[in-house]
Amino acid sequence: MTTIAEYQAHSARENVEAALQKVHENESFHALISTTEARARERAEAVDRGEITGKLAGVPFIAKDNFLAYGAPTTAASRILEKFEAPIQATAIEKLEAEGAICIGKANLDAFAHGGSTENSTFGPTLNAFDQTRVAGGSSGGSAVATALGIVPFAIGTDTGGSIRQPASFNGLVGVKPTYGTVSRFGVVAMASSTDTIGVFTTNASDAELVMSIMAGQDNKDMTTLPDFFVPVSAGDKKRVGIIKQFMTDDVDAGVRAVVQDYVQRLKAKGYIVDEVDMPILRYALAMYYIIVPAEISSNLGRYDGIRYGKRAEGAQSLNDVYGKSRDEGFEPENKRRIMIGSFVLSSGYFDAYYLQAQKARTLLIQAFDELFKNYDVLIGPTAPTPAFKLGENSEDPVKMYLADVMTVPASLAGLPAINVPGGTNPDGLPVGVQLIGPRRSDAQLLAMAREVEQR
């Protein structure tokens, strides 16, 4: 079973037991940090008794472990939150549960979603669904692999700079990063507040439309949510598509480019008009991202201080010791790296040169996108410059790891909707994804386009 509709043909209990069985069978991939078995079974019985109904009644799903959810700790794959039991649930989880969906477990991620391979998890990496010697992608690697392995028909994740789109690309899935503000961030462990988005992994565009239409909507607990706008649409008029020149250079893996070109041919066959577009400012996007995002990370991670909840180091002799040791023992090296970069760019004397400059550049980036969207409905390119890379291949060199985000961070900085659609495979049989980027609030149009071109 891979689609939501197939699950809806079975009882909730059957679905939950089947999903838990598949979790067990696929333990070697390490897609999950925990299961929420007891709570899932209770809810399944309630669905089967007719007490819970809705558009996703009895459909199991998995949530990335940075969503506050009942039934298991919310760890963010970090030692500092290893035993943290959430007293409230994320709005996204609440909305899915209100439609009868059943969360069966919490997916692995790079600790605090810092990374692009899920190798930064305190609890060990998740392996690629197609090749266990390769990374799952990240940071929502566990959610992607769980969906690709058919454990559940959909899994939810977060995308701050590509954390849904890139693992979707590496595992052959539809992955949706919506317009910033589409889904409430309430109850999701914050990474970078100005680019954090909540989205979904599915095997097909229709399922993504369904799940997104449920999660989307204004929330009075998140001031940055937009007024409701997400309504699934049909593909409509044939559109103009711009293929981004900067994403198709010789630096990009040839197999990846071939899959994107093939997707372009399919678009043309459906009547879309495709031109090459030039967007020189994209070369600065990664630099902007790795200033603004660490700045926000350094701020958002300040609350993990060992005082009120989470890990407190043993044997601290002073207040500063409590802070220093708890944070030293609780955070992964990549967390610390980003806290240090972020603290530096916000510090007195450097704020203007780094943070402020990056924000000004971000405004120019947004303007450049807006300019292109005057003439194009959708921009297209690869989601990542390569297919899934080998485990350990990039982990010694943080900059090399950051470069893997070069194609996903622009839409994040501009708050634009961007989705990964499965394009095909490279000569080695590894999945390659195609990225569709649209103007703000065009999420439903992007998914309609994906559905139209989709090969079922």
Added chain:
Amino acid sequence: MITPEILAKYKVTIGIECHVQLNTKTKLFSGADNDARNKEPNAVISPIDFGLPGMLPVLNKEAVILAVRAGKALESDIASVSRFDRKHYFYPDLPKGYQISQLYEPIIIGGVVRVPQEDGSVLDVRIHHAHMEEDAGKLTHYSDYSLVDLNRAGTPLIEIVSEPDMHSAVEAKAYATELYRLMTYAGVTNGDLYQGNMRFDVNISIAPLDAMELGTRAEIKNLNSFRSVERAAEYEYRRQADLLEKGERVIQETRGWDDAAQKTVSQRSKEDAQDYRYMPDPDIPPLRLTEDEIALYQSVVPRLPQYYRDAWRDLQLDRSVADSLLARRAIAELIEAVRVQAGSAATKHVAHWFASSLSDETSEITVGQDDAPRFIELSNMVTANELSSTAAKDIFNELLLGHDSPRIIAERKNILQVSDTGAIAAIVDEVLSDPASAQSVADIKEGKDKAIGFLVGQVMKRSAGTANPGLASQLIREKIKDL
């Protein structure tokens, strides 16, 4: 020894930052109860105040409205767009690791506080800006551990930053006092100083009279009374003058006020100053206010102290009397209601009663403008000689506590003054015919007028204090003349 001559060589310059707790129902960014009084520690906190993962701030509209009202009292401009920023530091009273404040684009811009001076002149203290921010929690330290209470964490504040326009401790105190009146009159704070509803940070520096630049300043933090503002400023003036006289220099530092020792003490120097790594808060969209909204919110600001000063000018009240009436908005409103309803004479009566009973700044006052008719009636009874001044004061004190009319109270206490000539004349006859009065009567006939006091006293005694003493005295004279 710091002499007045030495102090006179230096000019002192003072600026004040004042934190005002807004009296909203809920906190600045959460739905938790904003009233922490008499609550168990950590009883009024939400997951947002606790800094739980995944929690987001939701700006309290009521706090914004109160800030806009405060802006009217300060004669400030209200920003059409203001923004919130994060101020970072680690301390257990700060759950998120940052305080949400407004550094770059505050809501209240400019303004002035017109401070009445002892000599009747007015000192204009300019306001640089005022910004909204959340309060931190409270730590209680024990020998080898500390306890955290987050009840106050997230309470909405406005921090009002003055220009350095004050040049004496007396001016600093007068500014703090007037600012307190403005904020309580505007209805933005409960103004309970004991509870820390208003806290003052005093920035103070001194420089030789002929110096072109200001001296190095010290900041005395967290003063919570007008008197401590004055005393701390005065102490600092002397301390800094002493340093300069000794050829030393003032260092830029934060100091605290030790109320028991009546001195300021160093807390941390500029070298230890933290880098707060301010950053725009990405969780809170810019706060936009239209001119219509601002006008609407400000339209309900009650009358401010200056209104009453102007209205009462013709009463020619002593400054100290007027000040004590203005200390509380409810009293000012009551006095003004008396003035409008009954005119100057009654207002003076009531004003002086209040002024002499309000020595204690913290005493609870439950009367307000709706009680004006009762106080007017009391005044009328005095004018009509129905009450002695002592009896009137007695009844006044009862008016403050209950809802009875003064006549009912007077009847209950049986202290209505008898001004019936026939009744008093009968008592006078009794007194004069008493042999004990003979000497006094003789004295009066010889022109020793003071002796009448004894006779009036006898009349008062026989009437159980209800006789009008003026009338009694008049009748005694007439009757002795006829003897």
